[in-house]
Amino acid sequence: MIELNNVAMSYGGRALFENVSLLLPEGSFHFLTGPSGAGKTTLLKLCSLQLKASTGQVKLLGRPTDDLDRNQVAAFRRQIGVVHQDSRFVDHLSVQENVLLPLAVSHKATTDANDVSDLLGWVGLDHVAARMPPELSGGERQRAALARAIIQSPEIILADEPTGNVDWDMSLRLLDLLIELNRLGKTVLCATHDLNLIRQAKSRIPVRVLRIRDGGVTAAGADL
Amino acid sequence: MTRLQNLLLGDTTANRVVPPSGFTASLTVISSAAMAFLAVFAISLFLAAGELSNRWEAELSGTATIRLPVSETIDDQVTNVLAALDQTPGIVSARRIDDSEQLALLAPWFGQDIPLGKLRLPVLIEVEETQAGPDVEGLSNRLAAEAPGAVYDNHSRWRIPLVEAADRLRNLALISLLLIASVVAVTIALAASSALAANGQIVDVLRLVGAEDRWIANAFTRRFTLRALGGAFAGAIIAAIAVALIPSGVDAGILSGLGFRGGQWLFILSVPCLAAGLAFLATQIAVARRLKEDG
Numbered sequence: 001m002i003e004l005n006n007v008a009m010s011y012g013g014r015a016l017f018e019n020v021s022l023l024l025p026e027g028s029f030h031f032l033t034g035p036s037g038a039g040k041t042t043l044l045k046l047c048s049l050q051l052k053a054s055t056g057q058v059k060l061l062g063r064p065t066d067d068l069d070r071n072q073v074a075a076f077r078r079q080i081g082v083v084h085q086d087s088r089f090v091d092h093l094s095v096q097e098n099v100l101l102p103l104a105v106s107h108k109a110t111t112d113a114n115d116v117s118d119l120l121g122w123v124g125l126d127h128v129a130a131r132m133p134p135e136l137s138g139g140e141r142q143r144a145a146l147a148r149a150i151i152q153s154p155e156i157i158l159a160d161e162p163t164g165n166v167d168w169d170m171s172l173r174l175l176d177l178l179i180e181l182n183r184l185g186k187t188v189l190c191a192t193h194d195l196n197l198i199r200q201a202k203s204r205i206p207v208r209v210l211r212i213r214d215g216g217v218t219a220a221g222a223d224l
Numbered sequence: 225m226t227r228l229q230n231l232l233l234g235d236t237t238a239n240r241v242v243p244p245s246g247f248t249a250s251l252t253v254i255s256s257a258a259m260a261f262l263a264v265f266a267i268s269l270f271l272a273a274g275e276l277s278n279r280w281e282a283e284l285s286g287t288a289t290i291r292l293p294v295s296e297t298i299d300d301q302v303t304n305v306l307a308a309l310d311q312t313p314g315i316v317s318a319r320r321i322d323d324s325e326q327l328a329l330l331a332p333w334f335g336q337d338i339p340l341g342k343l344r345l346p347v348l349i350e351v352e353e354t355q356a357g358p359d360v361e362g363l364s365n366r367l368a369a370e371a372p373g374a375v376y377d378n379h380s381r382w383r384i385p386l387v388e389a390a391d392r393l394r395n396l397a398l399i400s401l402l403l404i405a406s407v408v409a410v411t412i413a414l415a416a417s418s419a420l421a422a423n424g425q426i427v428d429v430l431r432l433v434g435a436e437d438r439w440i441a442n443a444f445t446r447r448f449t450l451r452a453l454g455g456a457f458a459g460a461i462i463a464a465i466a467v468a469l470i471p472s473g474v475d476a477g478i479l480s481g482l483g484f485r486g487g488q489w490l491f492i493l494s495v496p497c498l499a500a501g502l503a504f505l506a507t508q509i510a511v512a513r514r515l516k517e518d519g
Contacts, residue, residue, distance in 0.1 A: 050432075071436050078434030090426050092243055096431075104237035105435035148433065 001026045001187060002047055002156060007056035009042055016042055017215045020056070024189060026155070029182045029205060031198045032191040033220065034212035040191040042137030043212060044160045047189065048082045049073050061155060062144075078106050081109065081186075085161035087141055089133035096120065096129040099147045123147045123177060139170035146177055150186075157181055159190040163197060171197055179205055238439070241426060242447040248419040252448055255411045256455030256503070257462075260495045263404045263465030265375065267491050270397035272482045275406045277390030280383060286357075288378035290349040292371045298347055301371035305349060308370055311321040314358030369459075405502060408452070413510035416448050420514045427518070441511040445504055452503030456496035464492045 002024040007015045016039040024030050031052050032040050045051040046058055049065060058065050060076060068076065089098045096116060117204065120126040123143040128136060136144060142162050149157060160180060163171035175197060182188045182205065209220035243249075272355075292301055302320055311319040321329075326345065330338055360376060365449060367374040430440050470482050484491065 001400075048432075071438075074431070074434050074436040076434075077432065082432055086427050088429050088432075090241055090429055093237070097237055097240070100237060100243075101429070102433040104438050105430060105433055107439075111296060152434075 001028075001060075001062065002189065003057075003062075004046070004053075005057045005059070007046065007053045007058060009039065009046065009051070010054050015215055017212065017217065020217045022210070022217060024187060026187055027182070029179070029187050029188045029201070029207045030190070030218075031201065031207060031209045032189060032195060032212060033195070033198065033209060036193070038212045041160050042211055043217070044082075044189065044191055047156070048080050048158050049076055050159070068152050074105075074217075078102060079154050079155045079156065080154055081146075081152070081154040082158070083142065083145045083149050083159040083162045085164040087145030089141070089144070091133050094130050094132060095125060095136065095144050098133060099144060099151055102148060102152045108152075117218035119147050119151060124173070138165040138174070139167070142166060142170070142174055143177070146174065150181060156187045156189070159188070161192055162190065163192065163194055172200065175201055238443045239446065241430065241443050242419065243246075243423060245423065246419065248415040248449075249451060251415045251502070252412055252451040253455035255415075256452040256499050257459030259404050259408045260459030260499055261463040261466075263401060263495050263499075264460050264467060264492055266397050266400040266404060268467050268482050268484065270401065270489075271393055271484070271488060273394035273397055275388050275393065277387050280386045280390060284379045284383040284386070286353050286355065288351040288353055288376060290351060290367065290373045291346040292349070293346050293373040294344045295373075298414065300345055301374075302349065304370040305367060305374065308366055309349075309351060309363075312358050312363055312366075314354050314356055316352040316354055318349055318351045321350055351376075375400035382485075393422045394503070405498070408456075408499055409502045409506040412448055412452055413506040416444055416507040417510045417514050419448075419516040420444060420511055424518075425479060427515070437512065437515045440515060441508055444511045447498050448507040453496050453500035456499030460492050460495040461513065464489070 003021065004020050004022040004159055007020045008018040020043070032043060034040055042051060046053055047069070048154060049058075049060075061079060065073075065076065068115060072131050073136070089095075090101065093101075099117060099120065117126055117129070120129050123142050125147065128140060128144075133141065133144065142165070146159075146162070157178070162178075163173050166174065171194065178188055179201065198207070198209055202209075211220045290305060292298060292305065295301065306318055309315050326348065327336070327338060347367050357378070360378065364376050367376055396419070428438060430443075464484075472483060
């Protein structure tokens, strides 16, 4: 689960948000929406420990993250799958090698070749496994990022505008994958400004929508 | 042990995660090769200077020469001096250098046809000293009494500066080696740090997927250590060939000491190993510092 208690974040003296308290239960699916610059990405980075809150406490999987050393932060990140709008890769490694990176860095034996193939097949990338990331389309990159994010079967999946660079069909396909992961019990937090995507998700599974605006986070109204 | 094994062998992905090419790769390989080349020469100079110092010390110590100016009573003086030397502690033997030997000594400068009888050359007495040697001051006083103007020369005014020069040469070679090692360390540390900065995206990706600093540092360290090892090995081999081609033998003069003999060739193998060790330490420190600075 993800828990934020009175979290504030400021950059250069300007408060981005203050006193944010959230509780995202295990196995829940949340969308985070709001205008550009409201702090969606920052909030997700706080949850993936890429940033540290100015004040307040972030708890992940039931544990506070305030006083973690660098190795403990790395260990937490291995339990969180992250997909960004512009997912980055090691460009001189193949798609398959990139997807396997989380296993390599955690000194885990590389999963069985069939398992990797199954995973790439699940996200629809088995035909590009040997290609290099720069050769992929926007949608393929997002799906490769999703495959990389979930190869270690993390409990939490954070997606920051995962459909920002893809067409509607691909957006639906990515949404299908996130929904499927949520059905497997994963906690999903997805930042997006695409209201149609949120409506699509709501029509299929119970999701909650959080709106970040004016320095605070509130539950969205019934219009969403 | 496992950590060392991981570092040395790594895994397929870790071995490939640092880009195989780029200016930092060339910089590491070329600078390691150049420095190994110079290091081999510095070692060669160090060994040669040491041998030269020992040789000059051994050849010139333990012998002395007495010069007696020509006079009417030179033969009596020679007899008295030899008798005095015979009774002097620290003297093993003494003998007068005859005309043919003097002729041989002068021949390189004046040719074979020197009319020795017409020249007023001093008489020379060759003296062999014990290891402790005689009391030079007391002996000189006694010689002055037996043969006014006699000079006792134990070559110290030649030997000491020569040995000192050889020792300084050896120290210079040692300092050169230390400087070379420092340059290797600094160059590779800078290259590793630059590589890390140039590959910020890779580091970001690795951090995002949960890589610890140690894993990232090991990946870079492994790459740079292997590059330094390869470059230094090539440089050392080229230098070894160059050293082997230096003329040897008596005619080569001081150059005859430059080179490796027997087990000394193993010093060449130590150069790439030391370069790799330096690269390992320099990269570990530079990368760890950089990762910490980046947050």
